Amino acid sequence: MDIVLLAKAAVMGVVEGLTEFLPISSTGHLILAGSLLGFDDAKAKVFDIAIQTGAIFAVILVYWQKIRATLVALPTERQAQRFALNVFIGFLPAVVLGLLFGKAIKAHLFTPVVVATTFIVGGFIILWAERRAPVATRIEAVDDMTPLDALKVGLVQCLAMVPGTSRSGSTIIGGMLLGLSRKAATDFSFFLAIPTLIGAGVYSLYKERALLSLADAPMFLTGLVFSFISAWLCVRWLLRYISTHSFVAFAYYRIVFGVVVLATAWLGWVQWAE
Numbered sequence: 638m639d640i641v642l643l644a645k646a647a648v649m650g651v652v653e654g655l656t657e658f659l660p661i662s663s664t665g666h667l668i669l670a671g672s673l674l675g676f677d678d679a680k681a682k683v684f685d686i687a688i689q690t691g692a693i694f695a696v697i698l699v700y701w702q703k704i705r706a707t708l709v710a711l712p713t714e715r716q717a718q719r720f721a722l723n724v725f726i727g728f729l730p731a732v733v734l735g736l737l738f739g740k741a742i743k744a745h746l747f748t749p750v751v752v753a754t755t756f757i758v759g760g761f762i763i764l765w766a767e768r769r770a771p772v773a774t775r776i777e778a779v780d781d782m783t784p785l786d787a788l789k790v791g792l793v794q795c796l797a798m799v800p801g802t803s804r805s806g807s808t809i810i811g812g813m814l815l816g817l818s819r820k821a822a823t824d825f826s827f828f829l830a831i832p833t834l835i836g837a838g839v840y841s842l843y844k845e846r847a848l849l850s851l852a853d854a855p856m857f858l859t860g861l862v863f864s865f866i867s868a869w870l871c872v873r874w875l876l877r878y879i880s881t882h883s884f885v886a887f888a889y890y891r892i893v894f895g896v897v898v899l900a901t902a903w904l905g906w907v908q909w910a911e
Contacts, residue, residue, distance in 0.1 A: 654867025660806030691864030727791035749909035755801030756895030763888035775816035
C-alpha cells in the first residue's frame with residue numbers, strides 16, 4: 638500500500654469536501670491542488686470526479702428529512718411530485734451540455750491559468766451581484782419554485798462546466814438574481830448537486846473503467862471518506878453562515894487566490910502543471 642498516495646488522496650478529499658458547496662469552485666481547487674501534489678494524471682482526473690460522491694452523501698445526510706419526506710409522499714402528493722420534477726428539470730441542462738461539450742472543455746480549459754482567471758472573474762461577479770439593487774424575492778422556499786425557475790437555475794449551473802467558475806456559486810448567485818431567496822437558492826443548489834454530481838461520478842467511472850483496477854480501491858475509498866467528512870462539516874457551517882452573512886467574503890477570497898496563482902506562475906515561483 639502506497640502511504641504517500643493515500644495521503645495525497647486524503648488531502649484531495651478534504652479539498653473537495655471543503656470547496657464543493659462554497660462559491661469558490663471545487664474543480665478549480667482540485668486542479669490546483671493536484672498540480673502542486675503531482676496528482677494530475679488521467680487516473681487522478683477520474684478520482685477528482687468520483688470523490689464528489691462522498692461530498693454528496695454529506696448533503697443527503699444533512700437534508701435526509703426533506704429527501705425522505707419527498708420520497709414517501711411522491712406517489713400521492715402533488716407538492717412532492719413538483720419538487721422532484723423541478724430537480725429533474727434543473728438537472729437536464731447539465732446532462733445535455735455535458736455530453737455535448739464536456740470532452741472539449743476538459744481538453745482545453747482544465748489548466749491552472751484558466752482556473753485562476755475564472756476565480757477572479759467570478760469574484761467580481763459575486764461582488765456585483767451582492768452590491769446591486771436587491772432583486773425582489775419571489776420565492777422564499779424551494780417548494781415554491783416553478784418548473785421554469787428550475788430550468789433557469791439548471792441553465793445557470795452549466796456555467797460551472799468552465800473550471801474555476803463554481804457550480805454552487807453559479808446556482809446560488811444565479812438563483813438569487815432570478816428572484817430566489819438566499820436560503821432557497823442555497824437549498825436548491827444542494828438538491829441539484831445530488832443527481833448532477835452522482836451522475837458525473839458514475840459516468841466518469843464507467844467511461845474510464847479501463848484505467849482502473851482493484852488496486853485503486855484504497856485510494857478512492859480514502860478520498861471518498863475524507864470528502865464526506867469535510868463536506869458534512871462545511872454544509873452544516875454554510876447553512877448557519879448564510880442566515881446572517883452575504884457571499885462577499887468568498888468573492889474577495891476568489892480574487893486574491895486567483896491573483897496569487899497568476900502571479901506565482903508569471904514570476905516562476907510555482908511551476909503549475911498544465
